[in-house]
Every structure is written in structure tokens, then in C-alpha cells.
Amino acid sequence: MNGGSFSVAAVLLVHAVLLLLNAHAGLCGCYKRIFSFGDAMIDTGNFVHLAAGKAASSKYKEPPYGMTFFGHPTGRICDGRVLLDFYAEALQLPLIPPFLPEKNSGQFPHGANFAVYGGSARGNGFNHIVTLPWHLGVQTDWFQDMLRRIAPPGDRGAKVRQILAESLIIMGEIGATDYSSWFDAGGAREDAVDFIQDVIIDIGHFIEEMILNQGAKAFLVPNMLPMGCRPSYLSRFGSHNHREYDEHGCLRWFNAFSRNHNQALGRYIEVLRRSYPNVKFIYADYYGAAMEFIKNPGRFGIGDPLVACCGGGGPYHTDAECNSTAKIWGDPAHFASWDGVQLTEKAYNIIAQGVLNRQFANPPFPLRC
Numbered sequence: 001m002n003g004g005s006f007s008v009a010a011v012l013l014v015h016a017v018l019l020l021l022n023a024h025a026g027l028c029g030c031y032k033r034i035f036s037f038g039d040a041m042i043d044t045g046n047f048v049h050l051a052a053g054k055a056a057s058s059k060y061k062e063p064p065y066g067m068t069f070f071g072h073p074t075g076r077i078c079d080g081r082v083l084l085d086f087y088a089e090a091l092q093l094p095l096i097p098p099f100l101p102e103k104n105s106g107q108f109p110h111g112a113n114f115a116v117y118g119g120s121a122r123g124n125g126f127n128h129i130v131t132l133p134w135h136l137g138v139q140t141d142w143f144q145d146m147l148r149r150i151a152p153p154g155d156r157g158a159k160v161r162q163i164l165a166e167s168l169i170i171m172g173e174i175g176a177t178d179y180s181s182w183f184d185a186g187g188a189r190e191d192a193v194d195f196i197q198d199v200i201i202d203i204g205h206f207i208e209e210m211i212l213n214q215g216a217k218a219f220l221v222p223n224m225l226p227m228g229c230r231p232s233y234l235s236r237f238g239s240h241n242h243r244e245y246d247e248h249g250c251l252r253w254f255n256a257f258s259r260n261h262n263q264a265l266g267r268y269i270e271v272l273r274r275s276y277p278n279v280k281f282i283y284a285d286y287y288g289a290a291m292e293f294i295k296n297p298g299r300f301g302i303g304d305p306l307v308a309c310c311g312g313g314g315p316y317h318t319d320a321e322c323n324s325t326a327k328i329w330g331d332p333a334h335f336a337s338w339d340g341v342q343l344t345e346k347a348y349n350i351i352a353q354g355v356l357n358r359q360f361a362n363p364p365f366p367l368r369c
Contacts, residue, residue: 030091030366031091031093031166031167031168031218032093032110032166032167033093033108033109033110033111033163033166033167033168034084034087034088034091034093034096034110034111034113034167034168034169034170035111035112035113035114035143035167035168035169035170036084036096036111036112036113036114036115036169036170037114037115037119037136037139037140037143037169037170037171037172037174037206038115038119038170038171038172038173038174039115039116039117039118039119039120039172039173039174039176039177040077040115040116040117040118040119040341040342041082041083041115041172041173041342041343041348042082042083042084042113042115042170042172042173043075043076043077043082043098043113043115043116043117043119044074044075044076044082044084044085044095044096044097044098044113044115045074045075045076045097045098045100045101045113046075046098046099046100046101046113046114046115046116046117047060047075047077047116047117047118047134048060048061048073048075049075049098049100049101050100050116059321059322059323059324060073060075060076060077060117061073061075062323062324063324064079064310064322064324064326064328065077065078065079065322066078066079066080067079067080067332068080068332068333068344068345069081069345075098077117077338077339077342078338078342078343078344078345078348079309079310079332079338079344079345080332080344080345081345081348081349082345082348083348083351083352084096084113084115084170086348086349086352086353086356087168087170087220087352087356088110090352090356090365090367091168093110093111094110096110096111096112096113097112097113098112098113099112099113099114099142099143099146100116100142103142103145103146106146107150108146108150111167111168112143112146114139114140114142114143115139116134116139117134118132118133118134118177119134119135119136119139119174119177120132120134120135120136120174120175120177120178120181121135121136121174121175121178121198121199121202121203122135122178122198122199122202123135123137123138132177132178132181136174136202136203136206137206140206140209140210147160147163147214150163151163160214160215161214161215164210164214164215164216164217165215165216165217167216167217167218168218168219168220169207169210169216169218169219169220170219170220170222171203171206171207171219171220171221171222172203172221172222173222173223173224173225173286174199174203175199175200175203175224175261176224176225176227178195178199179192179195179199179227179257179261182195183237189253189257192257193257193260196260196261196264197264199261200261200264200265200268201268203221203265203268204268204271204272207219207221207272208272208276211276211279216279217278217279217280218279218280218282219279219280219281219282220282220284220355220365221265221269221281221282221283221284222284222285222286222355223258223261223262223265223266223283223284223285223286223287224258224261224262224265224286224287225258225286225287225290225343226250226254226255226258226287226290226291226294227251227254227255227257227258228246228250228251228252228253228254228255228256228257228258229248229249229250229251229255229290229294229305229306230254230337230340230341231306231307231308231316231317231318231337231340231341232316232318232340232341233251233254234249234250234251234306234315234316235314235315235316235318235319235340237251237254238251239251248294248295248306249306250294250306258287259287262285262287265283266283269281269283280363282361282362282363282364282365283361283362284355284360284361284365285354285355285360285361285362286351286355286360288354288360289350289351289354289355289359289360290336290343290347290350290351292350292354293305293336293347293350294306294336297336300346300350301333301334301346302334302335302336302346302347303330303334303335305335305336305337306336306337307329307335307337308322308329308335308337308338308339308340309328309329309330309332309334309335309337309338309339309344310322310326310327310328310329310332310338310339311326311327311329311339311340312326312327313327316340317329317340318340321339322338322339322340332344332345332346333345333346334346335347
């Protein structure tokens with residue numbers, strides 16, 4: 001009798017524990033898939049596929065790209081892994097494939113990456129002359145095409161909502177291309193400040209569309225890196241006036257501009273949180289995480305964080321583009337910038353770990369269930 005009672009009690013106890021564990025899993029948000037949108041920072045092969053489709057050669061398909069981790073070019077604008085790869089690893093998912101190479105056949109059981117080099121929030125530059133072809137509207141159209149194909153017609157709405165309820169949506173980083181198109185065209189700096197709200201509204205529009213139309217439940221929304229610490233900007237917009245630089249050697253105005261964008265994005269996320277209390281919005285502070293290796297590079301084994309690893313000469317190694325004939329200035333693990341614009345795998349890893357370890361994520365990134 002006692003043994004039988006103990007067995008029944010044990011079964012009930014185990015059952016109760018399992019219920020608690022499952023409840024916790026639902027709350028902390030373990031994701032079965034990642035769907036990501038953005039620019040070159042997380043492009044894992046979409047741009048290279050587009051270039052191949054136009055029968056054009058691409059330096060991104062040649063060494064030294066991919067030299068650090070993969071040992072060969074993979075379509076990443078980097079020496080190795082990018083931010084998306086580290087998030088997938090943290091969630092114990094396989095590397096998330098780029099969408100375009102598999103757009104007609106892939107089932108994408110663990111998600112898909114729609115980010116592409118040159119990705120922007122808006123379709124046109126702020127001068128209405130520059131066209132930005134791989135904007136969020138195009139990327140989300142690809143996303144809709146995928147959903148129509150992988151969700152059965154009979155119960156497509158329910159299936160799509162199930163897929164999205166189990167997924168993490170990564171929205172960027174996005175916006176840097178919009179601003180760069182203005183600065184590169186010689187647009188006045190003071191006018192660019194007026195465009196920030198337009199970029200934020202566009203990002204928010206696509207977030208809300210995925211919530212209302214597809215039932216998305218979790219978003220990682222990163223802010224923008226410190227533009228004033230980018231070697232390409234330091235080279236192009238350098239000044240003889242030392243007051244234009246901060247104590248780390250970065251351009252004050254461009255970093256202040258980045259912070260303005262980030263503050264506006266943070267305020268918008270608070271509005272979204274109030275509007276959609278059942279949706280999780282993780283605000284990822286890429287700016288703060290990147291400033292860690294700008295302020296104290298030696299802590300991470302980085303030499304000068306303001307010079308490119310792959311490129312040419314000049315004070316920031318940006319006098320030539322990064323390609324198969326470019327100079328590699330050392331082990332990429334000792335650099336933060338890969339080509340003067342994009343970062344190294346080392347820098348992306350530092351930023352990702354800052355988000356994953358909760359220091360630069362609000363609320364904390366759910367690592368475990």
C-alpha cells in the first residue's frame with residue numbers, strides 16, 4: 001500500500017513539475033525559428049546571390065572574405081560570422097540560411113534571413129534621387145512570398161500565426177544605409193536630423209504589420225552603431241579641428257547623430273510595448289556594446305579599433321577597397337573593423353555577447369527555457 005501510494009504521488013509530482021517547466025518555457029520564449037531583416041551587418045548571402053543572378057562578379061565571393069571561421073567566402077560581408085550566426089548559436093539553432101538562394105524550394109524549418117547588403121528602411125534616399133532597392137518593403141515582400149509557399153492554403157492563416165508565434169524576428173540593424181546615402185551624396189548634416197523620425201516610422205510600420213497580419217510575438221530591435229567611429233567616416237569626414245573628435249578618436253557629430261536615432265528608436269519601442277502588451281520587444285543596444293571595444297580595445301585583444309583590417313593605406317587603412325588584392329593588416333581577431341564599414345567577426349561576437357549576456361538588451365535576451 002505504501003509503495004503504491006508513493007508511486008502515485010511521485011507520478012503526480014513529476015506531472016506538476018512538467019507543467020511548471022512548460023509554463024516557464026512559454027514565458028521565457030525559446031524560439032524555434034529566426035526571421036531576420038536588415039543590411040550588410042547580418043546579410044549571410046542574399047546580396048551575393050543577387051549579384052550572381054545578374055552575371056556579375058563580386059569581390060564578396062572571393063578571399064579574404066570568410067577567412068576566419070569558414071575558410072572560404074560565404075556571402076557574408078565579413079571575415080567570418082556575423083551577428084545573426086551568434087544569435088542562432090545561442091538559441092541552439094543551425095545557421096539561418098539566406099532566403100534568396102532557396103526562395104523557390106526551401107522549407108526554412110529554423111527560419112530565414114532576408115537581410116541584404118544595402119538594406120534600408122525607405123525605398124528612396126532623402127534627396128529623392130538615390131534609389132535604395134533592398135529596403136524593408138522588398139524584404140518583407142520576400143517574407144510574405146515565403147509564408148505563402150510554406151503554409152498550406154487550407155489553413156494558411158492559422159499556420160502562419162503558429163509559425164510566427166514560435167519565432168524571433170530580428171529587425172536590423174536598419175537605417176544606417178538611409179543616412180549614408182544622404183551623407184555620401186553631400187547632403188547637409190543638419191538636414192539629416194529631420195529624417196530620423198521618417199526612418200523610425202518605417203521600421204515601426206513593418207513591425208506592426210507583422211504583429212497584426214501574421215501574429216508575430218517577439219522582436220529583437222537593435223539600435224545603430226556609432227557612425228563616428230567608422231573608419232570610412234573618419235577618413236572621409238576627417239577634420240583638422242581636434243574639437244570635432246572625442247577622447248576615443250571618433251567624430252563627435254556623427255556619434256551624436258547615432259545616439260539621436262537610437263533615442264528615437266527607444267521611445268518608439270516604448271510606444272509599441274504599450275500598444276501591444278502581449279508582444280515581446282527586446283531593445284538591443286549595439287551602440288553601447290560597440291563602445292565597449294572602442295573605449296577599451298585591449299580588454300578584448302583589439303589593437304586600434306578605428307582602423308580597417310582589410311584595405312589599403314592611409315591612417316585608417318581605407319585608401320583601397322577590401323578585395324582579393326587588398327592588404328590584410330594582421331589577424332582579424334585583433335581588429336574591430338573589417339573593411340572600414342563592416343565589422344570583423346571578433347567585433348560582432350563582442351556585440352552579440354553583450355546582448356546575449358543581458359548587459360545590452362532590454363529586457364534580457366531569453367537564453368534558456
